[in-house]
Amino acid sequence: MKNKYYNKKENRRCDCCVHGVVSEYLEDVFCRKKGIMDKSDRCIHFKYDVLKRVPKSSSPKKDFKPEDFKID
Helix, strand or coil: CCCCCCCCCCCCCHHHECCEEECCCCCEEEECCCEEEECCCCCCCCCECHHHCCCCCCCCCCCCCHHHHCCC
8 A cells, every 4th residue: 555645755864764863953963874964865774764754734725705704
């Protein structure tokens, strides 16, 4: 079964890796295998961690009508 939430090419980044720890103060990732890496880098030691992925936020609906706010 194909997973529609995970795109192998898009999410293969150091900030989604088991070995990487995202820095609070820098725009870098501390990798246990390679050292300091950029968030968008990748290496051969990549292992995906589901809990580190940040989903894209959806934009709120902007075309509201007055009828949307009425309570019947």
